[in-house]
Amino acid sequence: MNIALCHFRVGETDGVSLEMEKWKKVLEKMGHNVYLVAGSLGTTDGYVIPELHYRHEVNDKFVRNAYHELTDYKNEEEFKKEVLEFAGKIEEGLTRFVKEYNIDVLVPNNIWSLGWGLPAAIAFDNVSEKLGIKCVAHHHDFYWEREKYSSPTCNFVNEILDNHFPPQHDLVKHVVINKIAQDEMKRRKSLDTTIVPNVFDFNATVWDKDDYNKGxxxxxxxxxxxxxxxxxxxxxxxxxxxxxxxxxxxxxxxxxxxxxxxxxxxxxxxxxxxxxxxxxxxxxxxxxxxxxxxxxxxxxxxxxxxxxxxxxxxxxxxxxxxxxxxxxxxxxxxxxxxxxxxxxxxxxxxxxxxxxxxxxxxxxxxxxxxxxxxxxxxxxxxxxxxxxxxxxxxxxxxxxxxxxxxxxxxxxxxxxxxxxxxxxxxxxxxxxxxxxxxxxxxxxxxx
Structure with a gap:
């Protein structure tokens, strides 16, 4: 299968980036073709959708207005319009990628769980449903775990969190990384999940002092x-x-x-x-x-x-x-x-x-x-x-x-x-x- 691992960023030292690299190695060993999709690539190769960038200035503004104070817009309707327009740009880029690379399965990492990228969540859900693409949603962190996301400023944000974090339809399988998350997903969203713990390549070459790092x-x-x-x-x-x-x-x-x-x-x-x-x-x-x-x-x-x-x-x-x-x-x-x-x-x-x-x-x-x-x-x-x-x-x-x-x-x-x-x-x-x-x-x- 052609599988796309997706996140706001890849190729960095944060936990999600590191875990995506591990999934990529194991899935490739299993015979799949694996692609990385993100807003920034760090030091790795992949497909860039600029609007997915973790610190995109437009998304920063959305986060501020969604969870802190709705100050950059006249009203909720204007805010909603701009979020949906931005989601459309991400959807366009993702659709282009899926068609160009004949993607069979999308693996959104934190996109449907953290609450950071409201437009991204909408876009991925739309692409999955419109193109009939199966998804394995990999949820590392959840909006309900963070103080930052605890006080949505308007009904529109609540609706997005209810409907897209995560989406609930037959095309999506849900993966969490611990027992607490599994229990919370069942309690809050009535969803069954598979636990996939973080892993490491314990057969890798042992890290040691060498000519490169000796200084x-x-x-x-x-x-x-x-x-x-x-x-x-x-x-x-x-x-x-x-x-x-x-x-x-x-x-x-x-x-x-x-x-x-x-x-x-x-x-x-x-x-x-x-x-x-x-x-x-x-x-x-x-x-x-x-x-x-x-x-x-x-x-x-x-x-x-x-x-x-x-x-x-x-x-x-x-x-x-x-x-x-x-x-x-x-x-x-x-x-x-x-x-x-x-x-x-x-x-x-x-x-x-x-x-x-x-x-x-x-x-x-x-x-x-x-x-x-x-x-x-x-x-x-x-x-x-x-x-x-x-x-x-x-x-x-x-x-x-x-x-x-x-x-x-x-x-x-x-x-x-x-x-x-x-x-x-x-x-x-x-x-x-x-x-x-x-x-x-x-x-x-x-x-």
Whole structure:
């Protein structure tokens, strides 16, 4: 079959882009022809429909008027007219693509679930029905999960959310990525769904130090004996990155520094008085308002050093404008620990990456971790599963939990045998439950 995987963007380091690449590989292995369709391609190949762009200025205006305040239009009718006109442009581009490439199945990713692209949802539904194209709708995140989409400004927006998020007709099969979403879809929309968890290629070549990345630490300003704590996710409020700052703030306290100085690190390096513990951000900054400034303020208060390196991280290794860029995988190679403090995830790509990279992980037990992942038996440093929000809107967990987590991190940084046992056991569990082979079994029943 000819299958089109569709999203607002592809070829980037966000979770949906990464998952689409995995589906593409597995579907091609199954003998299908697979195309990528998006508003932007990043560093991959595909078909562009410009109006699908994640940050298209017209769609930004629609989002603002749909969920914040209807201020750019005289009335609801004028807003509706412009949304439908824009949907028509997307429909035109998608129809042209479907006919040109003889597409049998469309796979919209988040287009019918997130609430971000109102015109896109309408357009995809129209194309499916008018051309009789089957769809496997891959829902990663839902509008009802996000505060942003909780207060539609008019009836038209409510109607779109009711009718197209997601559409309910026989041409569409629905895929979700966790048990919570499956239950919610049944409760809210009376729809049956198939759970397809995030997966990873556990048979891939192990990420390692090589001639291309050997200068990575030096490039980002780290010395050989510095400890690199990697936050690989995008920078957004729900990632609760402030918890990683709190953890590093605890690690740099005198008693913990003394413990590190009194022992060799797990790989034989010597941590000394001149060594630093640095929190490195590899992901795209996608936060609302002042979040990054608040993170910097929290870090300053706790004397935590932050490094923002997304400007040299790309979807894959490349050279841009004469500048050497690394893949996200290169960042993992040089990390000593991974922080994953998200309070909300649709599933958790970076969790799987950490398993494959064989790095110890510090994890906040977000709801989907508890329902879909924890039961598999992974050995993680836990930040608990309850939190409060302070006056700045930043997340906090009990100080005792941070202290306990820091002590566990010290053990993982200094006890080679213990560390190896933890990461090898986690790798084996990941391969057992979340591999490409397990994905192929599920997809063979959908296509």
């Amino acid at each position: 990575f630490r030096e490039r980002i300003g780290l010395k050989e004996n510095d400890i690199m704590i990697l936050q690989a996710t995008r920078i957004a409020e729900r990632k609760a990155i402030e918890l990683a700052i709190d953890l590093v703030g605890e690690l740099i306290k005198d008693e913990n520094i003394k413990e590190l100085c009194n022992n060799l690190l797990y790989d034989g390096r010597k941590f000394d008085a001149d060594s630093r513990i640095v929190l490195v951000f590899a992901g795209l900054p996608e936060s609302e308002g002042k979040y990054i400034e608040l993170l910097k303020k929290r870090a300053e208060e706790k004397n935590v050093e932050l490094l923002f390196i997304n400007d040299i991280i790309e979807h894959s290794r490349c050279e841009l404008e004469g500048k050497k860029c690394y893949s996200l995988w290169d960042a993992y190679v040089f990390a000593d620990l991974i922080t994953y403090p998200s309070i909300l995830e649709g599933w958790g790509n970076q969790f799987l990456e950490g398993l494959f990279a064989k790095k110890p992980m510090v994890v906040y037990e977000y709801p989907v971790y508890k329902t879909d992942i924890k039961e598999k038996g992974f050995n993680i440093v836990s930040l608990g599963d309850t939190h409060v929000v302070d006056e700045d809107g930043l997340v906090k967990v009990d100080e005792a939990i941070i202290k306990k987590a820091a002590k566990e991190c010290i053990k993982l940084l200094t006890d080679k045998e213990y560390r190896n046992n933890v990461v090898e056991e986690n790798f084996d569990l990941g391969k057992k439950y979340f591999s490409y082979e397990s994905l192929e079994k599920i997809l063979s029943g959908l296509f």
